[in-house]
Amino acid sequence: MSEALQILKKYWNHDHFREPQEEIIKAVLSGQDTFALMPTGGGKSVCFQIPALMQKGICLVISPLVALMKDQVANLQKRNIKAIALTGGIKSDELIDLLDNCQFGNYKFLYLSPERLQSEWILDRIKTLPINLIAIDEAHCVSQWGHDFRPAYxxxxxxxxxxxxxxxxxxxATATPRVKEDIITELGLQHPQCFEKSFERKNIAYMVFEIEDKLFRIQQILSKNPQxxxxxxxxxxxxxxxxxxxxSLGFKATYYHGGLSTKEKEKNMKLWMEEEVQVMIATNAFGMGIDKANVKTVIHIQLPENMENYYQEAGRAGRNEEKAFAVLLTSPSDIAQAENQFIYVLPDKKFLLEVFIKICNYFQIAYGEGINEQYSFNLNQFCVRYKFPVLKTYNAIQFLDRQGIISLSQEFSEKISLQFIIPSKEVIRYTSLNPNDEEIILAILRSYPGIYDIQTNFNLSLIARKSKHSEIEVQTVLEKLKEKGIVEYHSKNNDTTLVFNEIREDERTINRVAKYLKHQNQLKKEQLESVLNYIKEDSICKSKQILAYFGEEKSTNCGICSYCISQKAKKGTKISLSEQIIALLKTADLSSREIQIKLNNPSNDVIFALQELLENKHILILTNNKYSIK
Structure with a gap:
């Protein structure tokens, strides 16, 4: 394996492989089909990139995620390794040129989606390439039991x-035993060598806390762990x-979500990677290709959709093998919110058919026509026209994309960003002098309370509806405000490109995929139930729970999760919490929050102990809401 190590050193500047990278590379080089289950951060891409570089020819990489393909191609190109991705939105002439480059240009990697393989002429061209390895990334997408099933797989x-x-x-990175079996069967792997790295992360303390004041707990965690x-x-x-x-509390924080421009994403990422800010606040759009070893804490303040996502996101902590924390903060209302976000917005067959028919009508596609037609598509405008709920419609369209019926070139995003750049009192003064603009301005301010502080993505259709004006009237007011220096206003032409991959057949199209929709909806309900079990179960080690979900048995507790810590506290010989509180109050009058900070006990325990002490008249509460010895 000296040649493999030389390549690893030359292109990635690492002196040794992580376990089991070397064994996977050997299996691939010996010509064997191989299955690799490597939790997030395990270095999966190296397992196909190095053997591909060691052999003549080109490696075909099948991946479902456009952003991941682009990210990996960019990283390879930075290392002067020739790679190409056939992503959506590329015209046929350009595709032909790219495939010519693969055939005659000494390229080493060709990335494409599984849907691309369904195009006969692309498949015919791929057959002529000197393929040395076929790598299937995110292989769980082949399983109906996986969290991201795509029939094209x-x-x-x-x-x-x-x-x-x-x-x-x-x-x-995430496969239960049932999903592993599906991957081997459905991909037709012949006597595969299987490598499964344990899901156990011994250095991560998994913590679950039910708490009302999440911001206060975040403040405590970040103060204690300033990394x-x-x-x-x-x-x-x-x-x-x-x-x-x-x-506002004095922490340095930035943010990352799918609606930011590439420039904003890169700027905010750089601030965090170079540690000019401590905290990255992010949606699940953040994480792809993130390799920062010294992340000390990953905090979820809302419930994740499934345990697979939670494990991947939590696993971005502690990659330097030092102790790290994965904290999930919950409150009683979170369960209802999660059901509203993940379950009640799932489209059924009837709604899916309605959305598909309306999309076809929207673009005036006749029955039996439409294949390979491409259109610019704005989700918000579409939903306003047909009075569809946005999130449920988005899920329906995303399902059609996953089934290969249509293809979306990019994520949905707003067309306009807006920020008020004069004080609020001056805006009020302007509206009083310009009453014709008042309804539109008030609708904007009510819909986007943070619009004074930051450039905010702006839904034109929504404001038009709320203010009872047309979109043209709203745009006219925005242009006027921009001219007067009241707002900073950018109009961006970034609608989604939608491509029809099949002819329009309405019921026949939807009937064909309806069984997948029903199965997917049931799976999503079961997955959320697993998350709820994780937060509710208070009699099992949290690390054990996660390992059991992925089919691993562990006989011993981790010793560092919230359950294990609570058990240690029960067995300890420390003086009671009430006695500790009385000892503290002998030194000074304190509020409940100050007591909690000093004792570092859960807020519920502190409040309960204070109530007991009050009832037994050992302490009293002062007019300034501080507690004192009686």
Whole structure:
């Protein structure tokens, strides 16, 4: 393996492989089909990149994520390794040129989505390439039991017919035993060598706390652990709000979500990577290709959709093998919110059919026509026209994309960003002098409370509806405000490009995929239930719970999670909390929060002990809400 190590050193500047990278590379080089289950941060890409560089020819990499493909191609190109990605939105002429480059330009990697393989002419061109390895990334997408099922993955096994002597390497970061079996069967792996790295992260303390004041607990955690941290939130608004709150408390925080421009993402990422800020507040859009070893704490302040996502996001902590924390803060209302976000917005067959028909009508596609037609598509405008709920519609369209019925070139994003750059009192003065603009301005201010502080993505259709004006009237007011120096206003032409991959057949199209929709919806409900079990179960080690979900048994407790710590506290011989509180109050009058900080006990325990002491008349509460010895 000296040549493999030389390549690792030359291109990645590492002196040794992580376990089991070397064994996977050996299996692939020997021509064997291989299955690799390596949890996040395990270095999966090296397992196909190095053997591909050691052999003549080109490695075909099948991946479902455009952003991941672009990220890996960019990283390879930075290392002067020739790589190409056939992503969506590329015209046929350009595709032909790119495939010519693969054939005659000494390229080493060709990345494409599984849907691309369904195009006969692209498959015909790939058959002529000197393929030395076929790597299937995110291989769990082939399983109906996986958290990201894509039917197009089921057709990858057809490549075995065309490349019978080329090894397949199936890679995934999250697979239960049932999903592993599906991957091997559905991809047609022949007597595969299987490598499974344990999901156990001995240095991560998994913590679950039910608490009302999440911001206060975050403050405590970040103060105690001032190293780089990530806080995962549910949506873009929560990103901005949480970042603003933490900055106001004296922490340095930035944010990352799918609605930011590439320039803004890179700027904020750089601030965090170079540790000019401590905290990255992010939606689940953040994480792809993130390799920062010294992340001390990953905090979730809202429930994740499934345990697979939670494990991956939590696993961004402690990659330097030092002790780190994965903290999930919950409150009683979180369960209802999670159900609203993840379950009640799932489209059923009837709604999916309605959305598909309306999309076809929207673009005036006749029955039996539409294949390979491409259109610019704005989700918000579409939903306003047909009075569809946005999130449920987005899920329906995303499902159609995953089934390969349509293809979306990019994430949905707003067309306009806006910020008021004069004080609020001056804006009020302007509205009083310009009553015709008042309804539109008030609708904006009510919808986007943070619009004075930051450039805010802006939904034109929403404001038009709320203010009872047309979109043109809203745009006219925005242009006027911009001219007068009241707002900073940018109009961005970044609608989604939508491509129809099939002819329009309405019920026939939807009936074909309806079974997948039903199965997916049931799976999502079961996955959320697993998350709820994780937060509710208070009699099992948290690390054990996570390992059990992924099919691993562990006989001993981790000793560092919230459950294990609570057990240690019960067995300890420390003086009671009430006695500790009385000892503290002998030195000074203190509020409940000050007591909690000093004793570092859960707020519920402190409040309960204070109530007991009050009832037994050992202490009293003063007019300034501080407690004192009686």
């Amino acid at each position: 089921l057709k990858i096994s057809n490549l075995k017919t065309h490349f019978p002597k080329v090894p397949f390497l199936a890679l995934t 780089p941290s990530i806080i995962y939130v549910r949506n873009r608004k929560a990103c901005l709000d949480t970042a603003a709150q933490l900055n």
